[in-house]
Amino acid sequence: GAGVSQSPSNKVTEKGKDVELRCDPISGHTALYWYRQSLGQGLEFLIYFQGNSAPDKSGLPSDRFSAERTGGSVSTLTIQRTQQEDSAVYLCASSFRLAGGNEQYFGPGTRLTVT
């Protein structure tokens, strides 16, 4: 079956512009996670969804970041008024459910470069 897909794979944007990053999880996976990987900060959690609700947004770096999930499937991470420090690889992961030893399957990531 298909894995987690993300689009675009690469995005170059000018400082101050808004960007949308998309994640398509594995079919049937109820849990969806967003992470960010940058040189200075390593891999850090941003937000997770259980179904369409996002109980834990604690990792979002600022109010310029938001995310939504519709139909219990596709999720969009939006960054408004991008800054250079937003440059990173944004990774999405999904798992069958929250608990147990269910591993999180990662997508290939979106590399965001803010110039």
Place this chain on the structure above:
Amino acid sequence: AQKITQTQPGMFVQEKEAVTLDCTYDTSDQSYGLFWYKQPSSGEMIFLIYQGSYDEQNATEGRYSLNFQKARKSANLVISASQLGDSAMYFCAMREDVREIYNQGGKLIFGQGTELSVKP
């Protein structure tokens, strides 16, 4: 606060030899999970192995085994018979306990990673 520490930024191993990648963790949770992921230069995160905090036996998956020492809070990855294709970044991660009433959804907390290079 939960924390994962990988103290080896880079490791070299000769092809066909075994190598151990270190990982220590800190948590006050009784229930947690420990994962190892491989990230080759392509950037994809590949799941390797999982160990639950209540599992009494060390996890094994093919050439990968996890040396779990709960009292020491360590979860080292052992790769046997290294192959050239094993060259990659390796991340140890801890999954927080899932407590939905506290909005804890099992996010992963990652270490800084170890870059493994396999020499022919």
